[in-house]
Amino acid sequence: MNIVENLKMAASTLTSNKLRSSLTMLGIVIGNASVIALVGIGQGAQKLAKEQFESLGPNVLFVVPGSQEERRTSFDLPKTLVWEDADAIAQQVPSVTEVAPQINGNQLITYRSRNNNKLVIGTTPEFLSVRSFEVAVGRFINENDLKRNNRVVVLGSEIAEQFFLQTNPIGKQIRIKNISFEVIGVMESKGSFLGSNQDDSVYIPLTTMSNQIVGNTSPYGTQVSFIAISAKDENSIRAAKFQIENLLRLRHKITDSDDFGVQTQKDILTIVGTVTNGLTFLLAAVAGISLLVGGIGVMNIMLVSVRERTQEIGLRKAIGAREKDILGQFLIEAIILSATGGVIGTLIGVGTILIVGAFSPLAATVSPVAIVMAVSVSGGIGLFFGVFPARSAAKLDPIVALRSI
Incomplete structure (x- = not known):
């Protein structure tokens, strides 16, 4: 058959x-x-x-506090990374172009009868270029805001829509931790990043965040959550990582394991x-x-x-x-x-x-x-x-x- x-x-x-x-x-x-x-x-x-991760920018590095073991096993990281470290990196590491330290914290935000807990980010003007963000309306934080501890805030696009609906928020007053802030800008929509909505945050001067919102929590200076750094180009990333690690070891007087970590975009992607x-x-x-x-x-x-x-x-x-x-x-x-x-x-x-x-x-x-x-x-x-x-x-x-x- x-x-x-x-x-x-x-x-x-x-x-x-x-x-x-x-x-x-x-x-x-x-x-x-x-x-x-x-x-x-x-x-x-x-x-x-x-x-x-590619949307962060091709040449971005992140410096985070705590050793690798502490980051893996602990929720309460040591307070070893400070703003002064970011300044030292900006001034002494030749392979980087801009440095943007930031302090993160969830705080109650209020506008009239509307209120909600949102992520508040204290940062510097370099944040825009290092993290590839853009302002849709108004302006971002500048050097005068940092020097004067100005109570100004830039809203994420979703927060602006939630709190102000269809009205222009520029010049309006909102309260963060019961402190009044003037809205000076609204960010372009950025979307989510690993499940975190980047449009659901507000941005204030790092000095204001440290002095008036979270307080000074480190004996070594102004504690920061992490430092974002932009290398000169893709070929400079490895050199920048090496130079940053050596500088911070000297500054922190490290003789054993590092109390910080330097991660490149490639490391995180891997x-x-x-x-x-x-x-x-x-x-x-x-x-x-x-x-x-x-x-x-x-x-x-x-x-x-x-x-x-x-x-x-x-x-x-x-x-x-x-x-x-x-x-x-x-x-x-x-x-x-x-x-x-x-x-x-x-x-x-x-x-x-x-x-x-x-x-x-x-x-x-x-x-x-x-x-x-x-x-x-x-x-x-x-x-x-x-x-x-x-x-x-x-x-x-x-x-x-x-x-x-």
Whole structure:
């Protein structure tokens, strides 16, 4: 019997048991759809994280307080990084162009009857260029604001909309920690960064933040949350990191482990890439289990089919069908079930990715590699799990099979 006849017979058998065939394919469908969708979403998350870090600027470095071990295990970091460190970096490190220290803290913001806890960032004029932010309306903090401890504030775009609706906020007074501040500007929309909404913050002079909002919390100077630094160019990043580390070790009189960390955009991207790759692999592995379960389902149904069709097998062998003909027929049935389930699962998986991409910030992408692997695996599973029932059918003794008629 040739392959065309086997295909026709397999198709006829499967279509005559539509419900059983559909339920058999269900595990394969779910497995394929899960693998393709989860891999696509994982790659989308990785791409989104990369784009967000690139939006910081190509030559940005961050100096953060605390040793690597303390940052990993403690929520209360030591108060070792100060504004004076930022000034020293700006003046003594030749491979950097601008330095923007900042103090972060959540505070109650009030305007008339509206109030909410928002992130307040005390910073310097260099913040705009170092962090690639822009002002939409009004102006940003300047040197006079820093020198005079001016009570001025620049609003994030979402806060401006929440508190002032459609009115112009410039010149209005808001209260931060029950202290009155004049609105001098509104930032351009920047979007979210690793789950943190950058448009939901307000910016005030670093001196005002230190002296009037949080107070002086370090015995070594004006404590800062971290320092953002812009290197001259991409080729200067490594030199800037080396020079900053050496300078801070001298300033902090470090003889053992560092009480600070210097992270480049590339360092952070590597960490994020490792995490997202691991999560994507884990999700794909979990989804792959359903493919295995679907393959076992195919084998179970094919064994049941062999038992139900014992008479048919005996009759075919009695009139001249060879073992390889019977083997081929049952293998083709198993492969058709798995391949059809793979195609349907692929379509569902791709559709899920497109829906996620349309209704979320994830730039979910369809991975051709994942599609090829999922369909190949599902077809291979059909072949692998179909071998045992097919061999069982091929090995049936025609005399024994005909006795059951």
